[in-house]
Amino acid sequence: MLHTRRRLLGLALALALCACATAPSPAPAPQRPKLLVLVAIDGLPMRQVTGYRDQLGTDGFARFLDHGRWFSDANYGHGHTVTAAGHSVMLSGAYPQRSGIISNEWRDPLTNEPVYNTGDTAYTYLDNPTAPLAGTSPRNLKVETLGDVLRKRSPESKVIGISGKDRGAILPAGHKGTAYMYMGETGQFSSSTYYMAALPQWVKDFNAAKPADAFFKKTWAPLLPEAAYARSVPDGQPWQIASGNGNRLPAVIGDQLDAPGPRFYGNLLASPFGDELTLAFARAAVKNEKLGQRGAQDILSVSLSSHDYINHAFGPESRLSHDHLLQLDRHLQAFFQFLDREVGAGNYVLALTADHGFTDTPEWAATQGRDAGRFTSGPSLAIVNAGLAAKFGVDRLAWNFSASGLLLNEKLATERGLKFIDVEAAARDELLKLPGVAAVFAREQLLGSDTTTPYLEAMRKSYDPSRAAQLQIVLKPNWIFSYRPGGSTHGSPHRYDTHVPLLFWGPAYVGQGEMKERVEIADLAPTLAALAGLPAPAQAQGHDLKLKP
Incomplete structure (x- = not known):
């Protein structure tokens, strides 16, 4: 009897050991992403992304829509929807009531003196002239950003913000990051003395090659045949601003100019080539700073400004805006594929959003029977x-x-x-x-x-x-604050100004599919913080969207 019990006990133990040996082990949790990449498209309403979806390429916006996690009802919660305010929310999660970035510029309530959102006369641009009220530091930003949280935990981490506009670079980079912005006078990218005493050699080399000059006399031609633009408003409307690069495609950038100069460099931003140049600088930053490739977690923020300039001049309903979105889509595809090669497709997370949407041009809206x-x-x-x-x-x-x-x-x-x-x-x-x-x-x-x-x-x-x-x-x-007789703008709490993309990609980190619940862009910073294993910025008012597969 005792022998039988011992034999049964031994058999049970053997079976248990066998089960333990053969049971599949749980899948390991993915590593934290080595690089967080935020792409901000200045002035892009979500309605343009979905409205032209059938004309997108295979791996630009479609990377998110077909293979990523995206929110079809993402909105800003604050009412004055302008560039600086939006960029201040993205990586802080804090509304302007907390961040203090209430607009692009405002007047001091006590003195009536003008204040610029990133203006700080204690600092100047490097190797470039510094205009009055130029954006040179994040001093006016009252809150911390995700990059500030990261660098407090990991001082060896790098946080870099790049943009065609100073505010588009400085505000996402926060207090502890580094901002590089396009200089409209010279066609260079620079930083300010807030961040460093001198530009890194790779930035000097980039500028010395004069990449902006390569676009002189280059033609912006429509990407698709004429029939493809039937859903947008034709060129040359009387309310479309004709200065700069004109209001018709094809357009020659620098037409009637003898050589590249401040006028050309400024007009370059209001074309697809402004984004192409900004992304070229972003590639140089990834390569030379070894972002996501050094054993430390990094953040790269790239704000592309051209769509905003184009929508201001011609309206989001225009063919010029329509075509620019398609051109931008192709530039994004090339940039994402560069990141796949340089950083590794499984090593980074992409997030894409916009700082605000856009109002249709009032004159166009009036032709559609709207009070505008x-x-x-x-x-x-x-x-x-x-x-x-x-x-x-x-x-x-x-x-x-x-x-x-x-x-x-x-x-x-x-x-x-x-x-x-x-x-x-x-x-x-x-x-x-x-x-x-x-x-x-x-x-x-x-x-x-x-x-x-x-x-x-x-x-x-x-x-x-x-x-x-x-x-x-x-x-x-459909009414806008206006300072010139044509073009359009943004800045209201109406849905066309608040409803923007919120798109994520990173197969190991964020899952796939459309999410239809209403969310806010203030949720972006806490969500990226969770993916990175970081606490959310202290003043964040959003919440983690829990993207993990």
């Missing part, structure tokens, strides 16, 4: 001041339009014995009389907790009381 128009600041300011003077007997109580609001001279009102709350209310009433104005919010509302009034919560997220004007303005749909 232009709100011009000069005449509007005069009307408001005339109304305030009639009521209070004091001239120029309204100082200026600042970012998305009207800045009132609170000091003058106090000196004249006026209750500022009365001046504020009267100015609000005057603004609401103006054509195109949908809503005006006063400081008390913006600092309150009401979440049901339309547009208020979005404008609250754009409002930093130490920097913003006292009255915040929302225009009616």
Whole structure:
């Protein structure tokens, strides 16, 4: 009996050991990505990506749409949707109410003096002239970015931001990264003394080769046959800006110029060649800085500016914008395939988004039966001041339009014995009389907790009381703040300005498929942080989208 029990026990133990030996081991968790790559397309509404999807190449935007994880209803949560604000949100996860980057530029509420979002007179550009209010440092950014979190944990990590615009490079790079931006006067890429005392040799070599000059007299021709552009508005419309490179394709960049110079270098950005040049510099950065190839985790942010310039001049409904998106798609494909070769397709994660969407040109919208128009600041300011003077007997109580609001001279009102709350209310009433104005919010509302009034919560997220004007303005749909007679812009809380791409690729890290729930771009930084094994930036207001397969 005892012998039988021992035999059965031995048999059970043997079976158990056999099972342990033959059971498949769990799949190892993927390594953390060696490189996080953020591509920001300045001024790209999501409707253009999906609207032209059938004409995309096989491995640009399609890499995300066909093989990555993408969100079809991604929006900015703040109301003043402009370049600096959007770029400040991407890798911080913080709205302008926390970051302080309320606009591209604004006026100091105490002095009425202009402030530029990345302006800092303590620093200058390297080997290039520095204009007044030029963007040279992240001093005005009140929050940390994902790159700042990474470099606090891992000082040997590199965080590099590259863009055609200073704000597109500086704000995603954060306080501890390095920013390189295109110089429209010289056609070079440079940085500022905030980051370094002298440019690295590889940057000097890149500039010495004069790659911008290679595009002089180059022709921007449509990528597809004429019939392919039937869904967009033809060239040469009276509301399309004809300065720069003209408003018709084909267009010769530098036409009627004798040699490359500041005018050519500036106009280059408003063409597909601006993105091509920026991506060439990004390739040089990856190669020479060995990004994702050194045993340390790195971050590369590349902001491509050309689509924004093109949409401003011609409108997102135009054939020029349509064709530019297709040209950009091909440039992205080449860049992604370069990363596959240089870094290794399994070693990096790609994220693609935009800093804002775009409004259709008002004149075009009007032809489609929409109520559309232009709100011009000069005449509007005069009307408001005339109304305030009639009521209070004091001239120029309204100082200026600042970012998305009207800045009132609170000091003058106090000196004249006026209750500022009365001046504020009267100015609000005057603004609401103006054509195109949908809503005006006063400081008390913006600092309150009401979440049901339309547009208020979005404008609250754009409002930093130490920097913003006292009255915040929302225009009616299809109306734009306008400073010239043609072209279009952005900056509203309406969906065409807030709805942008949020696309991810990295087979081992993010999975595949369309996600239809509404998400916000503030979720991008916490999501990338989770993929990288990092805590989210301290002031982030978004959340991890949990992309892991």
